[in-house]
Amino acid sequence: MLKIPVRLQVPARALEIQIGEGILEEALLSFFSPRKxxxxxxADAGIVDLFAxxxxxxxxxxxxxxxxGEKAKSYETVxxxxxxxxxxxxxxxxxxxxxxxxxxxxxxxxxxxIYMRGVPLVLIPTTLLCAVDAAIGGKTAIDxxxxxxxxxTIYQPKAIIIDxxxxxxxxxxxxxxxxAEILKLGLVYDVSLWEMAxxxxxxxxxxxxxMQGKVEIIEKDLEDLSxxxxxxxxxxxxxxxxxxxxxxxxxxxxxxxGCLVESYLSLRLGYLPQxxxxxxxxxxxxxxxxxPEGYTRQRFIxxxxxxxxxxxxxxxxxxxxxxxQAMAFIGEYCRKVSLNEMxxxxxxMESNFPPL
Amino acid sequence: MLKIPVRLQVPARALEIQIGEGILEEALLSFFSPRKxxxxxxADAGIVDLFAxxxxxxxxxxxxxxxxGEKAKSYETVxxxxxxxxxxxxxxxxxxxxxxxxxxxxxxxxxxxIYMRGVPLVLIPTTLLCAVDAAIGGKTAIDxxxxxxxxxTIYQPKAIIIDxxxxxxxxxxxxxxxxAEILKLGLVYDVSLWEMAxxxxxxxxxxxxxMQGKVEIIEKDLEDLSxxxxxxxxxxxxxxxxxxxxxxxxxxxxxxxGCLVESYLSLRLGYLPQxxxxxxxxxxxxxxxxxPEGYTRQRFIxxxxxxxxxxxxxxxxxxxxxxxQAMAFIGEYCRKVSLNEMxxxxxxMESNFPPL
Numbered sequence: 001m002l003k004i005p006v007r008l009q010v011p012a013r014a015l016e017i018q019i020g021e022g023i024l025e026e027a028l029l030s031f032f033s034p035r036k037x038x039x040x041x042x043a044d045a046g047i048v049d050l051f052a053x054x055x056x057x058x059x060x061x062x063x064x065x066x067x068x069g070e071k072a073k074s075y076e077t078v079x080x081x082x083x084x085x086x087x088x089x090x091x092x093x094x095x096x097x098x099x100x101x102x103x104x105x106x107x108x109x110x111x112x113x114i115y116m117r118g119v120p121l122v123l124i125p126t127t128l129l130c131a132v133d134a135a136i137g138g139k140t141a142i143d144x145x146x147x148x149x150x151x152x153t154i155y156q157p158k159a160i161i162i163d164x165x166x167x168x169x170x171x172x173x174x175x176x177x178x179x180a181e182i183l184k185l186g187l188v189y190d191v192s193l194w195e196m197a198x199x200x201x202x203x204x205x206x207x208x209x210x211m212q213g214k215v216e217i218i219e220k221d222l223e224d225l226s227x228x229x230x231x232x233x234x235x236x237x238x239x240x241x242x243x244x245x246x247x248x249x250x251x252x253x254x255x256x257x258g259c260l261v262e263s264y265l266s267l268r269l270g271y272l273p274q275x276x277x278x279x280x281x282x283x284x285x286x287x288x289x290x291x292p293e294g295y296t297r298q299r300f301i302x303x304x305x306x307x308x309x310x311x312x313x314x315x316x317x318x319x320x321x322x323x324x325q326a327m328a329f330i331g332e333y334c335r336k337v338s339l340n341e342m343x344x345x346x347x348x349m350e351s352n353f354p355p356l
Numbered sequence: 357m358l359k360i361p362v363r364l365q366v367p368a369r370a371l372e373i374q375i376g377e378g379i380l381e382e383a384l385l386s387f388f389s390p391r392k393x394x395x396x397x398x399a400d401a402g403i404v405d406l407f408a409x410x411x412x413x414x415x416x417x418x419x420x421x422x423x424x425g426e427k428a429k430s431y432e433t434v435x436x437x438x439x440x441x442x443x444x445x446x447x448x449x450x451x452x453x454x455x456x457x458x459x460x461x462x463x464x465x466x467x468x469x470i471y472m473r474g475v476p477l478v479l480i481p482t483t484l485l486c487a488v489d490a491a492i493g494g495k496t497a498i499d500x501x502x503x504x505x506x507x508x509t510i511y512q513p514k515a516i517i518i519d520x521x522x523x524x525x526x527x528x529x530x531x532x533x534x535x536a537e538i539l540k541l542g543l544v545y546d547v548s549l550w551e552m553a554x555x556x557x558x559x560x561x562x563x564x565x566x567m568q569g570k571v572e573i574i575e576k577d578l579e580d581l582s583x584x585x586x587x588x589x590x591x592x593x594x595x596x597x598x599x600x601x602x603x604x605x606x607x608x609x610x611x612x613x614g615c616l617v618e619s620y621l622s623l624r625l626g627y628l629p630q631x632x633x634x635x636x637x638x639x640x641x642x643x644x645x646x647x648p649e650g651y652t653r654q655r656f657i658x659x660x661x662x663x664x665x666x667x668x669x670x671x672x673x674x675x676x677x678x679x680x681q682a683m684a685f686i687g688e689y690c691r692k693v694s695l696n697e698m699x700x701x702x703x704x705m706e707s708n709f710p711p712l
Binding site for chain 1: 357358359360361362363364365366367368369370371372373374375376379382383431435438442466469470471472473474494495496497500502506507508509510512564567568571574575578579580
């Protein structure tokens with residue numbers, strides 16, 4: 001038997017994140033000044049009149065719109081976008097510009113990753129959550145009837161443009177969605193981010209600091225195989241709550257409950273000191289968080305048993321060692337927790353955050 | 357405006373190509389011995405009884421079949437396979453094993469690249485063409501009504517297993533498909549491969565040498581941005597012929613005509629010496645190659661004007677400097693050729709290879 005060993009090394013690639021107030025047009029035009037090829041903006045229909053229409057004309061792009069929300073992440077949207085790209089004769093050097101929240105950047109990112117084996121992609125988040133979460137890291141996805149995010153790729157944009165003026169009109173629920181991810185990142189990775197968020201959650205530098213933290217983690221683990229998993233903190237409980245609520249709970253609320261209950265789990269399993277837990281508890285209890293209508297222990301257990309991170313004998317959790325640092329379990333950054341071990345934390349959750 | 361520069365570097369990855377006579381089972385079992393997770397073989401229905409059925413049982417895998425041929429590369433196949441994977445509860449660590457020719461490895465590779473953002477993939481080519489061409493390089497694709505290979509990814513398998521005993525029952529047309537790619541690789545990259553192919557085209561070491569050459573090129577340009585383009589030699593003319601023939605010409609025959617006519621173009625444009633061209637001509641004229649039924653100059657020009665490599669004022673061609681070396685045009689490895697410049701080569705083609 002002959003063997004040919006092959007070493008596959010994709011060259012390093014640069015991505016620039018630009019952050020500022022009112023920078024959108026300038027940043028996009030400067031991105032395109034050395035580039036050729038067509039530009040196609042794919043925007044959430046709900047923000048077209050607000051942000052996209054005039055802007056599209058000024059930067060000389062084509063405009064496609066799709067309905068936002070979780071239902072955007074479907075085979076149907078992918079088909080619709082593919083056909084629109086073929087109609088417009090999009091080429092290998094045509095740049096797709098996704099403008100909207102995380103559902104838009106997820107599905108447009110997926111389309112960009114598979115159209116002609118990948119075309120240039122620029123992301124313009126219009127929600128704080130998308131800016132600090134979905135936009136960074138290259139995860140793209142659509143949902144199927146078998147579950148969320150089950151089809152997708154890891155595909156990096158060429159640029160991310162964060163214009164904080166776009167977030168100013170966000171409803172408070174949207175702001176809470178973003179804060180939930182910023183606080184989470186502070187808890188698992190950066191105590192100074194956590195403290196900054198508590199002092200002045202409207203400080204524009206907060207977005208910058210949060211993105212910088214997430215970038216550091218992503219750079220270390222582009223393919224989501226090790227340290228990047230700490231970003232799942234709060235999301236094992238959070239996703240199960242979303243399932244139980246049939247997504248009638250906001251992501252921010254679900255993740256906040258998740259972070260708090262997983263902190264409690266970290267305390268009970270002997271990793272997190274009591275004083276750190278008390279600090280965390282006092283922060284989260286100020287937010288209006290409640291278990292969703294229709295919550296029952298049984299439905300919750302069922303939902304969490306279908307988690308992607310499940311394995312025999314338990315569900316994998318990221319746990320905290322202290323505020324600003326997740327536990328590293330032999331490089332794995334998560335630990336199997338049995339349903340038995342979970343019981344106490346669930347009882348605590350039920351008595352502290354009963355449904356309204 | 358604040359900027360966060362991001363450096364994205366995917367770690368190098370190893371892929372092992374194993375080549376030999378009758379090695380299939382041993383090679384696959386040794387690949388899996390240190391791995392966990394389910395195995396699902398996805399095989400061309402046409403080769404199931406011949407190669408896949410008993411083998412599947414012996415290696416304790418699940419078996420899915422799809423109809424081979426170009427029609428396999430469709431949205432429908434992707435949907436069908438996705439549903440089958442969900443039904444079988446394929447996980448992130450489930451390995452997909454594609455067994456068949458290039459159409460099977462293309463579509464199964466695509467599915468592996470997007471299921472749960474990528475699952476392990478093993479390729480087992482059952483044709484010489486697939487072994488020396490489609491299997492190496494990570495290009496995956498499906499076709500759309502707008503054209504071939506317009507949707508896809510670049511996604512590398514974990515292993516490629518080449519059991520040359522599988523090729524023994526191939527019809528001579530299939531053997532010619534493989535030879536067309538081996539000769540092409542010799543022309544653009546490796547004169548010793550070219551000479552070896554002429555001496556004994558059944559020498560098993562020929563496959564090894566061809567794959568080694570292709571691996572060297574791929575390693576230098578994983579993303580198909582520079583030198584890897586030399587592998588398109590013969591394919592600009594070849595693809596246009598396939599279009600004109602509505603794919604009723606074999607890929608090998610189309611590529612052989614393509615290599616010869618593009619060599620003639622290289623001669624006429626002053627890059628390739630006459631003596632080298634004469635050698636090339638004498639080799640290809642021994643094969644039974646003819647322009648396809650229905651060929652007209654006009655239909656051909658129309659087809660070639662739709663080539664993916666088209667640009668204003670001409671079509672991009674890889675051209676030869678000598679046998680074993682493609683011309684590097686300032687790192688681009690292709691040169692725009694106008695329809696005017698093409699005329700002479702097309703007349704030459706029409707008079708030398710009239711339709712039967």
